[in-house]
Amino acid sequence: MFNSAHLDSLKKALDVYARRHEVTVQNISNVETGGYKAQKVKFEELLSSEGMRLRGVQTHPDHMQIGAQSPGDVNEQVVDARNDFDNGVNDVDIDNEMMSLATNDLTYRLATRMISGHYNTLRGAIRGRMI
Numbered sequence: 001m002f003n004s005a006h007l008d009s010l011k012k013a014l015d016v017y018a019r020r021h022e023v024t025v026q027n028i029s030n031v032e033t034g035g036y037k038a039q040k041v042k043f044e045e046l047l048s049s050e051g052m053r054l055r056g057v058q059t060h061p062d063h064m065q066i067g068a069q070s071p072g073d074v075n076e077q078v079v080d081a082r083n084d085f086d087n088g089v090n091d092v093d094i095d096n097e098m099m100s101l102a103t104n105d106l107t108y109r110l111a112t113r114m115i116s117g118h119y120n121t122l123r124g125a126i127r128g129r130m131i
Helices: 004-029 094-127
Strands: 039-042 077-080
Touching (some): 004 039, 004 094
Antiparallel strands (some): 039 077
């Protein structure tokens, strides 16, 4: 219940979803801008990278950590979408961007509900209610 690693991961997810929203909205607003290159937020790919899979055992506090990082240590990257779509003006696929916006909105809402539930559980524990 008091494990902050899960909560830190949810907070990081909210930051990534907010950044993804900004990038998607920027793509949508530039759908008719000649030569504009669509962008995307790269995060999940970084979490599944080799650096996140294995973790060495740290036998002394002064030793360097080997292997996996926590999700909070991974920073999202904004990169070119590099798609083959051509709308005649640029490479922004408005249908795909609108779908991405809706999907991102749903995942953001889910993460906020999970954080809210965590704090409600803590609030109930503090007040002495059964969990």
